[in-house]
Amino acid sequence: MSGLKNSPFGKRLRASHRDVDDEPSSPTKKRVYTVSTSTTSSTTTAGPSKVHPVFGIGIPSGSSSTPAFDFSSSSRPSTSSDTRGPESPVEQGHGVVFSMPRVAKEYGDRFVPSKDSGDLRTSFHLLDEGGPSTPSKNRIIPSESDAQKEQANAIFNSILHNEVTPPSPQRAASPTRPVAGSVPPSTPTKRRLFRYNTPSNPATPSRRLDTPTDEAYSMSPVRAESRKLLESPRRQLRSVCKTPYRVLDAPELADDFYLNLVDWSSTNVLGVGLGSCVYLWTAHNAAVSKLCDLTSTNDTISSVSWVQKGSTLAVGTLAGRMHIYDANTLKILRTYQSAHSQRIGALAWNSHVLSSGSRDRMVHHRDVREPSQRPFRKCAGHRQEVCGLKWSGDSASGGAAGNAMLASGGNDNKVCIWDLRGSARPGAGAQSGEDIPSDTPVWKFHEHTAAVKALAWDPHVSGVLATGGGTQDKHIRFWNVINGTMLQELDTGSQVCNLIWSLTSHELVSTHGFSSTTAQNQICIWKYPSLSMVASLTGHTNRVLYLAMSPDGETIVTGAGDETLRFWNAFPRRDGILSGPMSGAGVPGVAAGGGAAGGKLDYGRLIR
Numbered sequence: 001m002s003g004l005k006n007s008p009f010g011k012r013l014r015a016s017h018r019d020v021d022d023e024p025s026s027p028t029k030k031r032v033y034t035v036s037t038s039t040t041s042s043t044t045t046a047g048p049s050k051v052h053p054v055f056g057i058g059i060p061s062g063s064s065s066t067p068a069f070d071f072s073s074s075s076r077p078s079t080s081s082d083t084r085g086p087e088s089p090v091e092q093g094h095g096v097v098f099s100m101p102r103v104a105k106e107y108g109d110r111f112v113p114s115k116d117s118g119d120l121r122t123s124f125h126l127l128d129e130g131g132p133s134t135p136s137k138n139r140i141i142p143s144e145s146d147a148q149k150e151q152a153n154a155i156f157n158s159i160l161h162n163e164v165t166p167p168s169p170q171r172a173a174s175p176t177r178p179v180a181g182s183v184p185p186s187t188p189t190k191r192r193l194f195r196y197n198t199p200s201n202p203a204t205p206s207r208r209l210d211t212p213t214d215e216a217y218s219m220s221p222v223r224a225e226s227r228k229l230l231e232s233p234r235r236q237l238r239s240v241c242k243t244p245y246r247v248l249d250a251p252e253l254a255d256d257f258y259l260n261l262v263d264w265s266s267t268n269v270l271g272v273g274l275g276s277c278v279y280l281w282t283a284h285n286a287a288v289s290k291l292c293d294l295t296s297t298n299d300t301i302s303s304v305s306w307v308q309k310g311s312t313l314a315v316g317t318l319a320g321r322m323h324i325y326d327a328n329t330l331k332i333l334r335t336y337q338s339a340h341s342q343r344i345g346a347l348a349w350n351s352h353v354l355s356s357g358s359r360d361r362m363v364h365h366r367d368v369r370e371p372s373q374r375p376f377r378k379c380a381g382h383r384q385e386v387c388g389l390k391w392s393g394d395s396a397s398g399g400a401a402g403n404a405m406l407a408s409g410g411n412d413n414k415v416c417i418w419d420l421r422g423s424a425r426p427g428a429g430a431q432s433g434e435d436i437p438s439d440t441p442v443w444k445f446h447e448h449t450a451a452v453k454a455l456a457w458d459p460h461v462s463g464v465l466a467t468g469g470g471t472q473d474k475h476i477r478f479w480n481v482i483n484g485t486m487l488q489e490l491d492t493g494s495q496v497c498n499l500i501w502s503l504t505s506h507e508l509v510s511t512h513g514f515s516s517t518t519a520q521n522q523i524c525i526w527k528y529p530s531l532s533m534v535a536s537l538t539g540h541t542n543r544v545l546y547l548a549m550s551p552d553g554e555t556i557v558t559g560a561g562d563e564t565l566r567f568w569n570a571f572p573r574r575d576g577i578l579s580g581p582m583s584g585a586g587v588p589g590v591a592a593g594g595g596a597a598g599g600k601l602d603y604g605r606l607i608r
Helices: 002-006 008-022 148-164 226-230 580-585
Strands: 030-035 039-046 049-051 058-060 090-092 095-097 247-248 263-264 267-273 278-280 287-293 301-306 310-318 322-326 331-336 344-350 353-358 363-367 375-378 385-393 405-410 414-419 443-445 450-459 464-469 475-480 485-491 494-501 507-516 521-525 533-535 544-549 558-559 564-568
Touching: 002 331, 058 310, 090 414, 095 331, 148 226, 226 533, 263 558, 267 301, 278 301, 301 344, 310 353, 344 405, 353 385, 353 405, 385 450, 405 464, 414 464, 443 475, 464 494, 464 507, 494 544, 507 544
Parallel strands: 344 385, 450 494
Antiparallel strands: 030 039, 039 095, 049 058, 090 095, 247 564, 263 267, 267 278, 278 287, 301 310, 310 322, 322 331, 344 353, 353 363, 363 375, 385 405, 405 414, 405 450, 414 443, 450 464, 464 475, 475 485, 494 507, 507 521, 521 533, 544 558, 558 564
């Protein structure tokens, strides 16, 4: 009863007792409360009284209302173990005496749990409001798949299917009764009813117990089909190294989502824009050279792009200038002083046609063979900065001009598809200094809800484009630019900064930045079209804003705001040995994940 004594109800009861004791004695009304260890009684002297029909307590006849509930704690109905129940009130003198038997344990008419003991929802298993939760309709953000576990589960399911539901044996066809009337009636010939002889050509039994491979002699608990499946050679799984085999320091590598400062040439030279300079890193000997320095012009590099075949590098700046360099001789070929009115954040080559996207919302196309500084065509399909440009057919059609389509992504969350094949070069109008703008793209996609910088054309399927949205979108979407439809979409849960397709397998690499999950700044490899994650590579401490691939398609390089360049062996050869122009990043025969201690890869860790 200690709980009842310290409860608010007990406190109010004791307070009421003190109030009653302090009242002045009245000659007409007298209350007497008697408490004993054996019985609990309450005596009220108030002249004639009656029993309340509900509470069962005595009420003075002169009172028009029931007594307060605080005064009748001992008079509540009780469900004790005594079958006699509470006794009826007995009149004694001028009052009513309530006499109750001794109760071992008192139970109230309702149970009020104490909140101090713990959580009510946990203690009494109360369900949440709204009933059982239903699965969300949104796509769950995918996680890295375990190829070995998937293969083991597939084998287990096949064996389970063979053991539980084995294929039914071939049954002989049921004999058919000849159709009535097909055989003409004839007189039966006289012959013996029983004939005892051995058949001349007995049928060969279908099961031969003299073969050692018969199931009767098998010691295996599974069937022959299951044993054959277990003993058959399995496909060798591709393993992706989770650590970069080389890390280069890249000071002043800008942490700007709208810039493109890293590109890898077909001649195996990496171009990187650092501040006001452009540096070249040769992969086969790890040599570093400075291509240009724009410090004297008070300008900063904003984009770099190699031509598909050759050693020509285009450089865009924050001031809107565009320079073209020869990487072999480290000399400038030509300069466009007023290529754009604002910074040039994206560059893309299509053979001799150089396309540039700027913060002035325009896309300009120039033929580098012509002496004119003015573009032969302008595309004005975006309402904000153009931050992504990619020509299709870079490898499929050899980058021939007029045989490809251009995809542009902007800060207005739009993706535009342009086709230059339907327009002729300007004639007299261009010679007189007039520009021919075009505001009508072939397709314009509006599904993204954030800036679109990541663009990648599928080299294996013609007309398939992959696009990635920024922080507010986090989706990778796949488009069919032939009919203008969206094929698939994938919620990555992170800001998509770059996309690139593998040249040796139908897989896609994406780099990420800000994330709604715990994993941030990761590099993901996706399998297409299942869109399952093959691997997730981590190591950068800032957004992975820059991505490029080696010419042989085996190595990718990523750059981030942490001012580092990391080289990943994302698509190694089947035999695990690198060969070709990126043989161990310069050493033939070096195993995947090159850069072993003491190898020729240790030329230093600084790119500058």
